[in-house]
Structure formats: C-alpha cells, structure tokens
Amino acid sequence: MAQLRVSSRRLCSLSCPSLRRSTTAHLGRQLQTTASCSSRFQSRRLIHSQTTPIDGAVSDSQRAVGQQLREEWSKYSQFPNASQASEFVEGKKVTVHGFLSRRRVKHSKLVFADVQVDNGPAIQITSSFSVADSPEHAAAKALRAITLHSPVSVTGTVVKLHGSAEGDAVTRIDLDMESIQPLNAFPKDIIVSDGVQFPPTLRHLQIRFSDPLRSRLLVRPQIAFQLRQTLDTLGFKEIETPILFKSTPEGAREFLVPTRRPGLAYALPQSPQQYKQMLMASGILRYFQFARCFRDEDLRADRQPEFTQLDLEMSFATGQDVMRAVEALVSQLPAALNAQLSMVKRGDDVYPVFKQGRKLADGDRDLSWPSLPAPFMRLTYQEAMSRFGVDKPDLRIPFEIRQVDQVLPSEFIGKISGIENPVVDAFRFRPEVEGGNDLESTSEFIGDFMKNLPTALARNPDGEPVVLMFNSKKPLGGLSSLGFEGVEGLTSGAPGLEAFQDLEDGDILVFQARENKPFQGGSTALGTVRSLMYQSAVSRGLLPRDFSFKFLWVIDFPLFTPDNAADPGQGGQAGFSATHHPFTAPLTDADVELLATDPMKARGDHYDLVVNGVELGGGSRRIHLAKMQEYVMREILKMTGKGVGQFSHLLEALRAGCPPHAGFALGFDRLVAVFTHTESVRDVIAFPKSMKGEDLTVKSPGLITKEELETYHLAFAEKK
Known part of the structure; x- marks a missing residue:
C-alpha cells in the first residue's frame, strides 16, 4: 500500500487528552447529582475501615481487598505507549490516547467512533467484524460498552491520512481498530449536551467541554x-x-x-x-x-x-x-x-x-x-484625555471628543450644568448600517442607552450627559435647544469642530460639562459615555465589529x-x-x-x-x-x-x-x-478567581482554624 508522507513537525503528538466538541453539562442535573456522587463513591470503596493488628497479622479479608485493588488498578493503569507522529503512515499499526467523543452505530457489525486528541488531527476509528466471538467481535463489543467521554487507548492500523489544502497538514486520520482499552470511566450522572454551561465549581469540565476556553x-x-x-x-x-x-x-x-x-x-x-x-x-x-x-x-x-x-x-x-x-x-x-x-x-x-x-x-x-507595524503611535496624557476622555483610548472608536463651549450659548450651558464657567465637551456618533440610518431605530437605541446609564454618569454632580439627535425635518435640525447661533457655530467647520460640519439625519450629539481644571485620573465622564456607547452600538449592530489591533503609547x-x-x-x-x-x-x-x-x-x-x-x-x-x-x-x-x-x-x-x-x-x-x-x-486563566476573589473550584480562601491562629500568633480583632 502506498505510504503518504507526513511531516512530524505538522502532525503533533497524539498522546494528550482533548475534546473538541463544544458540549456542556446540564446545570440543574449536574448540581443535583454532585452531592449524591460522594455518597455513592463511599459505598463503592474497596478499602474498609480496618487496621492491621498490632502483631502484624493480615486477615483473609484484607488480602481479598488488596487483590481487588490490584485488579482494579491494573485494568485502568497499564496501557501501551502512544505512537510518535512519524509512525503515522498508511498501513502501519499505531496507538493513540484520547477521549472517546462520538460513536455512530451503522449496523450490528459496523461502528464508527471519534477519539479526540490534543492539538492534533481528528481521529476516526472503524470497528467491524464478520465472525462471531472473534477478536474483532470482542473489540467491537468493548467499543460499544465504553461510556462516551471516557479516556481510552486505541490500537489499530492507519487506513488513510486526510490532508488539507495547505499540503502536508493532516486534518484527519482513519484507523481500522484492533483493540480499545478504557483508562477510566466517565460517570453517567454527568449529562453532556450542546449549549449548556458547567458552573464555575466544575472548572475542569468547563475547560474540557468548551472549545473557546480550551483553545x-x-x-x-x-x-x-x-x-x-x-x-x-x-x-x-x-x-x-x-x-x-x-x-x-x-x-x-x-x-x-x-x-x-x-x-x-x-x-x-x-x-x-x-x-x-x-x-x-x-x-x-x-x-x-x-x-x-x-x-x-x-x-x-x-x-x-x-x-x-x-x-x-x-x-x-x-x-x-x-x-x-x-x-x-x-x-x-x-x-x-x-x-x-x-x-x-x-x-x-x-x-x-x-x-x-x-x-x-x-x-x-x-x-x-x-x-x-512599529513604531506605534504616541499620545501625551493631556492629548489622550482631551481627544478621547480616557488615558487608555480605543482608537477603533470612530468619533472623538471636542471642546465646544466656545460656540455654545450661555443659556444652554446653564441648563446642562450648575458649575460656574465649565468646560463643555461633545462628540458626534453616527451609526453605520446598510441602507442608511433609520431614525426610529437610532432613537430607540439612544433611549435604551440613556435609560441604562450607570448611576455615576446619570447623576453626575457636574451635570448629566445631554443627547440631541439631528433630524433635518425639524426646526434647526432638532438642535433648537442650542439656539440659532449655537447651531451655526457648532456646524461652521471651524478648526477643531470639523466633525460637526456635515450632520446627517440620525447623527447623535452628546454634550457633557466638566470643571475647568487640569485633567486628573484615568477618564472623564464623557470619555466613559463614549466608550460605553461604542460597545453598545457594536452589540446592537449599529457599528461593525472591528477585529483590528490599534496599539499606541x-x-x-x-x-x-x-x-x-x-x-x-x-x-x-x-x-x-x-x-x-x-x-x-x-x-x-x-x-x-x-x-x-x-x-x-x-x-x-x-x-x-x-x-x-x-x-x-x-x-x-x-x-x-x-x-x-x-x-x-x-x-x-x-x-x-x-x-x-x-x-x-x-x-x-x-x-x-x-x-x-x-x-x-x-x-x-x-x-x-x-x-x-x-x-x-x-x-x-485555567483556574481564575471570581469577582469576590474566590476560587470556586477548590473553595478558597478558607476559614482560619483556631490552631492556625495560634501557630502564627494571630487573633481575631474585636468588632468595633
């Protein structure tokens, strides 16, 4: 049989466990069964609560337990080594280690199954037999008996290596199975189904059954x-x-x-x-x-x-x-x-x-x-705060902040803020949707956005953000609160105000007052509103999602x-x-x-x-x-x-x-x-902490015991 050359550099080791199917456990059923799992495990213990007599004698029951332990351990712990990448050529016998992930019974004598390995090609095994009670029949019965998602060792002959359009990359390996050995049993009380998430307490299952997380x-x-x-x-x-x-x-x-x-x-x-x-x-x-x-x-x-x-x-x-x-x-x-x-x-x-x-x-x-491409853009702190309202600007956001109080009437400024002689900043947000901007959907978006504004922004002591939408069918384009001179000054195209020059129906103008003093801290109120509006617009489909990386200093x-x-x-x-x-x-x-x-x-x-x-x-x-x-x-x-x-x-x-x-x-x-x-x-992060700083998988941090307090010369302070 012709052999297909495989690059050992592109075909990674097949000895690491993996599951690629994005399947997860039913949360309610899982939480219900977790508590009962411990009691069932206790009832199946092989080692009983008995101690060896002082004189060193060993009872018959202890010998029986020892033999049972040995048999159980040998069943799951002795297995052949996985084959190296270079050994995977058509017609050669190989061994792979992985998880049994999918099984397809075609008829009583033909079964297909998948074995998932880590970072390697998909493994499809075929089990068939023609003679009852033959070794092939025994292997087929073993394959059917193993619970899905169990770790297995599979030995078989390479039937075909499927390549990709890139040449020597192998995407799938077909094996004619000779034998399969379970190396542990995946419990039947853990229900695996598409689209259901495991709780954080079962992080190991989150990792195993989530493609994005594992990747x-x-x-x-x-x-x-x-x-x-x-x-x-x-x-x-x-x-x-x-x-x-x-x-x-x-x-x-x-x-x-x-x-x-x-x-x-x-x-x-x-x-x-x-x-x-x-x-x-x-x-x-x-x-x-x-x-x-x-x-x-x-x-x-x-x-x-x-x-x-x-x-x-x-x-x-x-x-x-x-x-x-x-x-x-x-x-x-x-x-x-x-x-x-x-x-x-x-x-x-x-x-x-x-x-x-x-x-x-x-x-x-x-x-x-x-x-x-390097070098990256460089912005001073002052420029970043004035143009973007934040010291870590997202350059993907297509609208910048401009100071506009110099063209606004004092009446408008007095309505949006109680600060004496404030600075007023503004930006223009323009949706980017196919077929043009829909005034009704934009109005609905802005209404929802302002309704869900964080309290610190909605009740800003400097004044709330003020939103105006341009509509050419209304007086002064819907900007009448700015007055004739305010609209004329804002849309004049003067240096720094070019973004407001050619307003279109559905354009949103957001104004925010702040104290007239040097920038401090990491963001301004309008800078935060700007970032939140961009994220919300992307999630609503009013702006395209940008997968580029915009680096700067x-x-x-x-x-x-x-x-x-x-x-x-x-x-x-x-x-x-x-x-x-x-x-x-x-x-x-x-x-x-x-x-x-x-x-x-x-x-x-x-x-x-x-x-x-x-x-x-x-x-x-x-x-x-x-x-x-x-x-x-x-x-x-x-x-x-x-x-x-x-x-x-x-x-x-x-x-x-x-x-x-x-x-x-x-x-x-x-x-x-x-x-x-x-x-x-x-x-x-494999095992992250929660928002409360807790590792929900292992239940840390734990309570300090009295003995630990004494060991480290500590004591709890009295409550004031």
Missing part, C-alpha cells in the same frame, strides 16, 4: 514561547525573583503571609519592581521574567488578585529604548501566531484554533492576526496624583501619591526643578502601552540616584522615616553606582485575552 488556554503558552524567543534575540536574560517579599508602600494593597515568628510576616509581591532594579545595580544589563504578582484590590473583568506579568528592565537605557524593545516584542507576535493558528468566528464568539487537524464547520469564518503622565479613597498610595502626608510608583524619574530637567517648586505640575517619564481601550502594561525610566530617590520619598511624598526605611535595600543598591535604567511590565493575562478576542482575563 485560549492552549494558545497561552504559544504566545509565551514566542515572547521568550524574541527577548532572547534582544539579549535579555530570564532571572527569577522571590515570591515571599516584605511589605513596602508601592501603591497597592498587599497580601500578607504570617510566619511562626511572633509579629513577623512576608508580603506577596505587587511586582518584582524593587528586585529588578537591584539586578540593574548587580550588573545584569537586560532582565526579564514571567512574574507572578499579587494585589489585594477591587476586581474587574481585566483584574485578578494573582496575575502574571512579563517584567523586563534595561540598564544604560531610556524610556525610548524600552518602548522600542516592547514594540519589537509585540509586533512579531502576529506572524508567529498566523504560522500555527487561525482565528475562527463561530456565532458571536471569536477564538484561536490550531491549523493542524481543523475543518471549518458551517457558519465558521476564518480570521488572521493583522500585522502590527500614552506618555508624559503627571508624576503625582491627588490621593483618593480607593488607593493606599505610599502612605505619605503630602496629599498626593506617585501616579505610577515612587521610583519613576521626572521627564525633563524642567520637571526635576518642579519637584522643589510645584511637584503637582511635574511630568514623569512614564509610558503605558494601550490597545483597543485596554492598558496592556506600563513602564518608566527609574530614578537611579539614591539621593534623589530619598528626596522624593522623604521631602516630596512626605513619607515617614519608617516608610523610607522600608526601601533601605533599594537605596543601598542605588548608592552602589547603579547605572541609569528603565523598564516595563506587560500584563501577560491581558495580552493573551486581547490576542484571543475575549474581554475577560478569566477566559485565559
């Missing part, structure tokens, strides 16, 4: 591998830093780890920041690490109490050097991913799949990762930010804290002078990498002079002597001739989420 988790190490390769070519060396650190006021709340020594505790690191700066003083020129970090902060879709960040630091470098290195790191990802993977749009979900062994299903649409942040109730800051008495962290260097010599005269006007050499409205990471040039670092902590931030003393190890390292250095921390979970088109980092 994202399997792509995650591919992205990490490519990043490591690029960093190696750029001369970075991977060095691990400790997880058990100590409490230091960097800016976020920490998790403490008590010890058995009275009054002493570790703290889990918010980041390896101080260690990596000490590495620069150690003579390590370029460092990187996939670091586990821990922050006790309020959770959102893009936050977890423990997360992974790709940390890097460069000696004898400026912020520009770091940004160029990060651009090289990120811009090489699309080509590497496109070589192995493709993005599939299935229904409303978009997720990556390995090209090996994949066939398009009905309704699927293939996408690829777009190229990311936001630079020139204020070095310090006024204190707020949400962040602990550095614990100083100045009334403000470091925007990034207290180790960020001033941007220019003029900003250095402002440290002594007006620190709130000083800018930092701090840069954030942003894509599609997501902050992927941030970095800065560091203060490498011990004297200036101590001055910032003690004189600017007004930290106590004790607070400054917590950084004595870093100050000592800087004092020892530490070279100029700069660095960056890339949120790896966020990067994977963005590149796999999901809004939640929980979709790219």
Whole structure:
C-alpha cells in the first residue's frame, strides 16, 4: 500500500487528552447529582475501615481487598505507549490516547467512533467484524460498552491520512481498530449536551467541554514561547525573583503571609519592581521574567488578585529604548501566531484554533492576526484625555471628543450644568448600517442607552450627559435647544469642530460639562459615555465589529496624583501619591526643578502601552540616584522615616553606582485575552478567581482554624 508522507513537525503528538466538541453539562442535573456522587463513591470503596493488628497479622479479608485493588488498578493503569507522529503512515499499526467523543452505530457489525486528541488531527476509528466471538467481535463489543467521554487507548492500523489544502497538514486520520482499552470511566450522572454551561465549581469540565476556553488556554503558552524567543534575540536574560517579599508602600494593597515568628510576616509581591532594579545595580544589563504578582484590590473583568506579568528592565537605557524593545516584542507576535493558528468566528464568539487537524464547520469564518507595524503611535496624557476622555483610548472608536463651549450659548450651558464657567465637551456618533440610518431605530437605541446609564454618569454632580439627535425635518435640525447661533457655530467647520460640519439625519450629539481644571485620573465622564456607547452600538449592530489591533503609547503622565479613597498610595502626608510608583524619574530637567517648586505640575517619564481601550502594561525610566530617590520619598511624598526605611535595600543598591535604567511590565493575562478576542482575563486563566476573589473550584480562601491562629500568633480583632 502506498505510504503518504507526513511531516512530524505538522502532525503533533497524539498522546494528550482533548475534546473538541463544544458540549456542556446540564446545570440543574449536574448540581443535583454532585452531592449524591460522594455518597455513592463511599459505598463503592474497596478499602474498609480496618487496621492491621498490632502483631502484624493480615486477615483473609484484607488480602481479598488488596487483590481487588490490584485488579482494579491494573485494568485502568497499564496501557501501551502512544505512537510518535512519524509512525503515522498508511498501513502501519499505531496507538493513540484520547477521549472517546462520538460513536455512530451503522449496523450490528459496523461502528464508527471519534477519539479526540490534543492539538492534533481528528481521529476516526472503524470497528467491524464478520465472525462471531472473534477478536474483532470482542473489540467491537468493548467499543460499544465504553461510556462516551471516557479516556481510552486505541490500537489499530492507519487506513488513510486526510490532508488539507495547505499540503502536508493532516486534518484527519482513519484507523481500522484492533483493540480499545478504557483508562477510566466517565460517570453517567454527568449529562453532556450542546449549549449548556458547567458552573464555575466544575472548572475542569468547563475547560474540557468548551472549545473557546480550551483553545485560549492552549494558545497561552504559544504566545509565551514566542515572547521568550524574541527577548532572547534582544539579549535579555530570564532571572527569577522571590515570591515571599516584605511589605513596602508601592501603591497597592498587599497580601500578607504570617510566619511562626511572633509579629513577623512576608508580603506577596505587587511586582518584582524593587528586585529588578537591584539586578540593574548587580550588573545584569537586560532582565526579564514571567512574574507572578499579587494585589489585594477591587476586581474587574481585566483584574485578578494573582496575575502574571512579563517584567523586563534595561540598564544604560531610556524610556525610548524600552518602548522600542516592547514594540519589537509585540509586533512579531502576529506572524508567529498566523504560522500555527487561525482565528475562527463561530456565532458571536471569536477564538484561536490550531491549523493542524481543523475543518471549518458551517457558519465558521476564518480570521488572521493583522500585522502590527512599529513604531506605534504616541499620545501625551493631556492629548489622550482631551481627544478621547480616557488615558487608555480605543482608537477603533470612530468619533472623538471636542471642546465646544466656545460656540455654545450661555443659556444652554446653564441648563446642562450648575458649575460656574465649565468646560463643555461633545462628540458626534453616527451609526453605520446598510441602507442608511433609520431614525426610529437610532432613537430607540439612544433611549435604551440613556435609560441604562450607570448611576455615576446619570447623576453626575457636574451635570448629566445631554443627547440631541439631528433630524433635518425639524426646526434647526432638532438642535433648537442650542439656539440659532449655537447651531451655526457648532456646524461652521471651524478648526477643531470639523466633525460637526456635515450632520446627517440620525447623527447623535452628546454634550457633557466638566470643571475647568487640569485633567486628573484615568477618564472623564464623557470619555466613559463614549466608550460605553461604542460597545453598545457594536452589540446592537449599529457599528461593525472591528477585529483590528490599534496599539499606541500614552506618555508624559503627571508624576503625582491627588490621593483618593480607593488607593493606599505610599502612605505619605503630602496629599498626593506617585501616579505610577515612587521610583519613576521626572521627564525633563524642567520637571526635576518642579519637584522643589510645584511637584503637582511635574511630568514623569512614564509610558503605558494601550490597545483597543485596554492598558496592556506600563513602564518608566527609574530614578537611579539614591539621593534623589530619598528626596522624593522623604521631602516630596512626605513619607515617614519608617516608610523610607522600608526601601533601605533599594537605596543601598542605588548608592552602589547603579547605572541609569528603565523598564516595563506587560500584563501577560491581558495580552493573551486581547490576542484571543475575549474581554475577560478569566477566559485565559485555567483556574481564575471570581469577582469576590474566590476560587470556586477548590473553595478558597478558607476559614482560619483556631490552631492556625495560634501557630502564627494571630487573633481575631474585636468588632468595633
């Protein structure tokens, strides 16, 4: 028989378990049966509650239990090794390991079944016989008896290798089955059906039966591998830093780890920041690490109490050097991913799949990762806030914010805000639908949007957002509240107001007042409304979904930010804290002078990498002079002597001739989420925490026992 040549590079190992069918368990039935599963398992125990007599004698019943244990273990634990990729040629006998996923009985003597393997071609096995009580008959009966979704070892002959249009890629392997061995039994009380989700308490089943979730988790190490390769070519060396650190006021709340020594505790690191700066003083020129970090902060879709960040630091470098290195790191990802993977749009979900062994299903649409030419756009913090109303702008949103109070009548401004002499910003939203804009559907969309506006926006003390819709059939196009002069000034096409010049029926104008003072924080009220309106319009089909990646740098942040109730800051008495962290260097010599005269006007050499409205990471040039670092902590931030003393190890390292250095921390979970088109980092973490910081699978955190409290010299504080 002719042999079909297979590339071992394209045909991956077939020894890992996998299920590709997106099937899930019936939630109600599952929750009902989970409790009973434990009691049934107890009743089936092979080991009884009996102990070996003191004299060492073994009873007959114990020998019987031992024999039964051995037989049960041998049945499921002894199996042949899986064949290597190079062995899969037509006519050769091979063994595969995987899950029995689908069975099709054609008639009493012919059965087809699928075995799902990890990242490999689809495996279809055929079982047939002609003689009763023959070995083939026994194999067929074994195949019929095994519960679907059970792990199996299958031995058979390769009948055919199905290729793809790409040449040597194998999409399916047909095996003539010789034998099949179950390696465990999938319980019949777990009901698997299409479209039903497992609860978070059964995360292992979520992963196993959800194609998008499995795919994202399997792509995650591919992205990490490519990043490591690029960093190696750029001369970075991977060095691990400790997880058990100590409490230091960097800016976020920490998790403490008590010890058995009275009054002493570790703290889990918010980041390896101080260690990596000490590495620069150690003579390590370029460092990187996939670091586990821990922050006790309020959770959102893009936050977890423990997360992974790709940390890097460069000696004898400026912020520009770091940004160029990060651009090289990120811009090489699309080509590497496109070589192995493709993005599939299935229904409303978009997720990556390995090209090996994949066939398009009905309704699927293939996408690829777009190229990311460097350098990326650079925007100052002030420009980002004024044009987009947020310090992490989504450049896919087609409408920008403009200041318009200079052309609006005072009567209108007085109606929308009670602030004295406010700034009024506005943007124009235009739906993009085939056949032109439908005034009725746009009006319905805006009505629903404003009705569901978050309370903080709907009851903004600066004034609520005001929405007007242009309709050429109405007086002044439906903008009569602006007055004749207001409409004329807004639509004049004056510099900065070009977006309002050629209004069309159905165009939406949104106005928002704010205090006339420098920007602070991460967003304005109108910036938040703008982002929410874009997301809502895309979900309603009024704007197309954009799968591109719009990267940019936001630079020139204020070095310090006024204190707020949400962040602990550095614990100083100045009334403000470091925007990034207290180790960020001033941007220019003029900003250095402002440290002594007006620190709130000083800018930092701090840069954030942003894509599609997501902050992927941030970095800065560091203060490498011990004297200036101590001055910032003690004189600017007004930290106590004790607070400054917590950084004595870093100050000592800087004092020892530490070279100029700069660095960056890339949120790896966020990067994977963005590149796999999901809004939640929980979709790219195997066992994530809930919004309450709980691991619902293992039920953590757990209650502290009295014995543990005593061991670690702890006690519960009395309620006030």
